[in-house]
Amino acid sequence: MNAVLETQNLNKWYPLGRNMRVNVLQDIDLEIRRGEFVAIMGPSGSGKSTLLYTISGMDRASSGRVCFNGREISSLQEKELSRLRLGKMGFIFQQIHLLKNLNLLDNISLPAYAEGVRGRSEIDRRARYLMERTGIGSLAGNSVDQASGGQLQRVGICRSLINEPAVIFGDEPTGALDSGSAAEILDILKDVHSGGTTIVLVTHDSRVAARSERVLFMLDGRIQGEKKLGTFTGGNSEARARQENLNAWLAEVG
């Protein structure tokens, strides 16, 4: 079984008054392969974040199936679902929420303590390794107030990776950053992906989506189309060519 995530006939709606509802996701059949890097694009309100939250078990489907590693998660109890999210999934958001009374190293380590599988020294070693790998190795003892936006986003990435998740979900992970910091974060995500982690990102930015292998375009709660880009091997000229190719396709579908 090659799919890490799979949905069948996935629907999400919200009640609107007594007999009406807003259909936010409609009949979505989606398969994301292990190790794939997928970007979800589409206009505002098309359902991108809702899809991300529903496939990651942060939100519940109204009907249909969501499977993670072949196991249906749509009907799991909240406790089992939290355990699955904690151990197998990592999350990166535009705004990262950290605990101000903990230093950066401890913020990164927190999900590993919550998972309760590894001992303190192993957690500490892994957290420091991730900080080194993302270029913030010297900031371990810093407080949240002593780090820039780009550094905090790296902290968020380290935290999302601490439990060695199978999948990283990102909702506009570079949305709050200047273009230099955003490019650095994209390089880190490329490394994470090369290490075998599946990545699923929601983004408005075609520079970000151009790094992925497959772009899904959403419209009115449906996947309107997809563009396969193949694996990004690196370099500015390849990144530009991929972005142009993607923009031309987006102009056609959007």
Ligand SMILES: Nc1ncnc2c1ncn2[C@@H]1O[C@H](COP(=O)(O)OP(=O)(O)OP(=O)(O)O)[C@@H](O)[C@H]1O
């Ligand atoms: N709790 C809710 N009740 C009713 N409608 C909702 C609720 N949450 C989201 N929606 C609606 O669902 C639709 C999809 O929202 P979603 O946030 O998934 O879109 P999006 O494509 O991620 O948008 P954006 O790019 O602006 O973040 C929107 O029309 C939104 O108004």
